[in-house]
Amino acid sequence: MLNKGDLFYVPSHTLIFGKGKIIKMPKPSYLINLREVDTFYETFFENQKCMVRKSDVYPVKDELL
DSSP: OOOTTOEEEEOTTOEEEETTEEEEOSSOEEEEOOEEETTEEEEEETTEEEEEEGGGOEEOOGGGO
């Protein structure tokens, strides 16, 4: 489980759900958790709020930064 403000790793080809569209991540990225909604994390991607499935992402450990 991630806290608000935590970074998570999103592998390439992960689906990101935005306003009226579904985006497949073109390359691996690090995103920030804005909040938790059921089985999703809300985040920013391409200057808009999006949702990503919790099961598709990996938490970033402090010692890796």
